[in-house]
Amino acid sequence: MYEVEQKFAVEDLAGLRRRVEARGTVVGPEVVQLDCYFNHPQRDFAQTDEAFRIRVDGDRNCVTYKGPRISSITKTRREIEFPIGDG
Numbered sequence: 001m002y003e004v005e006q007k008f009a010v011e012d013l014a015g016l017r018r019r020v021e022a023r024g025t026v027v028g029p030e031v032v033q034l035d036c037y038f039n040h041p042q043r044d045f046a047q048t049d050e051a052f053r054i055r056v057d058g059d060r061n062c063v064t065y066k067g068p069r070i071s072s073i074t075k076t077r078r079e080i081e082f083p084i085g086d087g
Contacts (some may be wrong), residue, residue: 005075
């Protein structure tokens with residue numbers, strides 16, 4: 001799977017919220033996620049633009065590897081993710 005992110009500066013947050021809500025969008029509940037990032041002893045993921053983490057999201061746990069960016073216009077990268085049980 002590929003993850004694609006793009007960020008935009010928003011000058012009028014209230015106006016954007018009104019436009020989004022006018023289209024019937026409903027704001028969902030707040031989500032709290034805990035991420036624990038790891039590094040390799042012989043490879044600095046910050047230098048290679050990679051990430052390896054365990055995420056706890058409520059009762060769901062997963063391991064994620066993100067490869068280096070493929071595109072500089074969008075933040076596109078290969079992502080491998082799989083669930084793990086309680087540990």
